[in-house]
Amino acid sequence: MIPQVIIGKKPLLSYVTACLTSFNRGSDRVVLRARGRRISSCVDVVNTLKRGFVTDIQIESISIGTETIVVDNKPRNISYIEITLRR
Amino acid sequence: MIPQVIIGKKPLLSYVTACLTSFNRGSDRVVLRARGRRISSCVDVVNTLKRGFVTDIQIESISIGTETIVVDNKPRNISYIEITLRR
Numbered sequence: 001m002i003p004q005v006i007i008g009k010k011p012l013l014s015y016v017t018a019c020l021t022s023f024n025r026g027s028d029r030v031v032l033r034a035r036g037r038r039i040s041s042c043v044d045v046v047n048t049l050k051r052g053f054v055t056d057i058q059i060e061s062i063s064i065g066t067e068t069i070v071v072d073n074k075p076r077n078i079s080y081i082e083i084t085l086r087r
Numbered sequence: 088m089i090p091q092v093i094i095g096k097k098p099l100l101s102y103v104t105a106c107l108t109s110f111n112r113g114s115d116r117v118v119l120r121a122r123g124r125r126i127s128s129c130v131d132v133v134n135t136l137k138r139g140f141v142t143d144i145q146i147e148s149i150s151i152g153t154e155t156i157v158v159d160n161k162p163r164n165i166s167y168i169e170i171t172l173r174r
Contacts, residue, residue, distance in 0.1 A: 062151065
């Protein structure tokens with residue numbers, strides 16, 4: 001199974017570290033996932049990883065879509081992004 | 088040349104309309120581009136287009152990266168996303 005890193009409200013570097021940890025444990029792929037406003041942070045995490053830390057990381061695929069979540073008993077559509085990184 | 092729609096601070100539907108206008112003028116491709124926090128809005132625009140308006144729109148490619156912009160005479164790195172839509 002490919003390890004997933006879900007982008008939340010922690011500082012950017014927490015997610016960068018989470019990805020690096022997965023790679024260092026021997027995983028050859030990591031999936032980054034974010035919804036709504038955190039989509040921008042997800043792209044920031046990938047760029048930080050590629051620029052500063054691990055130069056041999058490649059973007060394998062990027063997909064976007066819509067999910068329905070329930071907020072206050074009402075369904076709401078929210079965008080998501082999923083970026084698969086490969087080492 | 089492929090028409091570009093740059094995501095700014097206008098309401099979502101302005102950009103949806105801009106894409107539809109380009110397609111209706113006969114373009115078979117439209118490039119959506121956004122930087123920083125607007126990356127999330129860019130994904131929202133694509134999802135709105137795909138879900139509600141034009142069902143035959145497909146995502147041809149998604150790319151992300153970093154750009155250096157100058158703010159107050161200082162260079163700053165900013166993430167961007169570029170989504171190419173095809174009809």
